Amino acid sequence: MPSEYNRQHERNPFQHHGFQRSTHSVAGSSSVSGSRPNRLSAPSRMQHDRVSRAPGVPCLPRRESMDPDQELRGYEGVCRLFPLPEVVLFPHCVLPLHIFEPRYRQMTEDALAGDRLIAMAKLKDGSDWNVEEDPPIESVACLGKIFDHRRLADGRYNLLLVGLKRVRLLHELPKDALFRRARADLLDDAYPETPLDSLREELVGQFRMFCEREGRVEPEIARLLDKPIPLGVLVDLLGHYLGLPGAVKQAFLNETDVEQRVQSLIRILGVQLGTGSEADRARDDSGFPPPFSLN
Template identity: 30%
Template sequence: MVNIGDLPDLLPAFPLSGALLLPRSRLPLQIFEPRYLAMFDDALKTQGRLIAMIQPNPGRTADEKGLHSIGCAGRITQFAEMEDGRYMCTLSGISRFRLVGEVDGFTPYRRIEVNWDGFEQDRSVPDKDTAFDRDRFLTLLTKYFASRDLDADWETLKKADDELLVNSLSMMLDFKPEDKQALLEAPSLSTRRETLVTLIEYSMRGGDAEEMMQ
């Protein structure tokens, strides 16, 4: 469990469209732009080693800083420096946050002020989904992977607990940025699972609302 008192109100921001990080999940990243290499180096010097993953929001104006209102903070838990200076790293999701504003400064990367209120479940025990029909979900997932000619480690998927399964698929599957944002903002695991199922079914229909999955 993460104490809110251990979380800073100011974080370095990594605005990356289509990238989704969720609490208690892991996101692999490759960092190569000079400004984000500087951000990574600075984050490593802090006690929490936290980076704010947040999606750009094309619907917002330049005055609104062009960021979505909700993101997720991740802790650098693994990294390796390549010979060409790139970093290969893993962020472990700690908690979602609400964007308060952007902070001006002299860093080459963006920094944001955040508020952690309302996301207590993220920092507590894993969420539960009591209505989760796992067999039906895996059947749907099998059809989806077959329709996309995708491979999967089915043994690992079957053994994963509910939260890890839903969150990992939400992060991994190729949905539009706005769909990824909807998965991030889902207030509970059950809501995220329902959203994920809707997106999978819609994708399998090819966007044809008249043809329903059975």
Template identity: 30%
Template sequence: MASNVTYHKIDELPGVIPVFPLRAALLLPRGEMPLNVFEPRYLAMVEDAIRGHRIIGMIQPDPESAEDEDRPDLVRVGCAGRLTAIGETGDGRYLVTLTGVARFRVVEEVMATTPYRQVRAAFDEFASDLAPGEGQEDVDRDALLKTLKDYLTANSLEADWDGIRRAPNEALVNALAMMSPFGPREKQALLEAADLKSRAEILVAVTEMDLARARGDASSSLQ
């Protein structure tokens, strides 16, 4: 989803941002995340963001927190996204799209009066996120595509290979990472990868481990 705003410098991003804690959710720079917003606190967050800078931080609850905990601890790194599409459903919900801008580190949680949570965010160490395609020439595309093909074959899935072949490395790596079926810890590792090459390597490694486990389970079931 195209954005009407391009951020060129980290200091163009707000220092305090609302956050949407969501387990196993992964937003990456220039990736697109559709959200169906229906809880009152997050409806308020979307409405306030529309009136303001349109930035919302996606972040995971700490994996050690209980899933039913109302205010879980947060992991330390999330990704800020800009609201680039907003739709009203007629029944009180919003269907929105967040387009990733840059990762951030939580400095502290702000004691806010809003029903949703807010954090003081530091973007400095992730300044390279603002540069489209940064480091994509270092990605081992052949290894990534081979692992993707193995995963699709093992799970009897199909893909648009013409579209995949046309996709630049950054878009391919980040889209596959965001769509991957892995758990909170793996998703956080993908988010915090030092660069695109490292993210692709982590994605290949965790996919290969998942395939190996599946083959082991299949072998055990036949014995």
């Protein structure tokens, strides 16, 4: 397993499960497909000897009829926590994971024997993953469900986790196992009373312009732009697809107001395209948001 950010170009081991390949390297990946490095950040020396992460797949699972409310019908308000640095999962997106540390093997076994739910939680900036046993995590996480898995002969797991809903972590529970658990409330997207059709058109237009500038877009994402999916789902998928920094993705995850989320992504795209307002360009001059690329 890699002990630092890995930028190998390997075949996606989950491709045979019917998921699209990621075409961009992801920090902390154990298996990466792609042809060019992420322009967001240089490799870090952070050690990943507990878990490694395969590339995020910015698409809906093939079972597009998956209903989060139906999948979470038996949710009792307590979730298993899987904290990782710089990893943010969004609802309706798929994250391949390779599990090898004992605590997370136990977590996976417990999930598979029960409701199959795991909450991906981003470590707070400045947390030392290697020193602190239970480093602090963000208060909003994404509750996902194991969509597919494979147990390896030595007890490790490859699994696909599909995001279902945002959750607000209320408090962690006393440990009765190796892994962490927390009581958490489900969070729903909030829509205004008036339609957001014009905002949707602006978002899609900005995203298409950005893709034209980059010279490519995944066919699956291009098809989603024309599908009548809820705007909250669309902005989450695009936010996942863009190579945004972890802090920006976490801010998107924290925001349940769909209109605010869309406006934020439009603003960021505008800065990158040079079409943003003077105030937005001033933010860009300060170094935020940094340049990003397609995942």
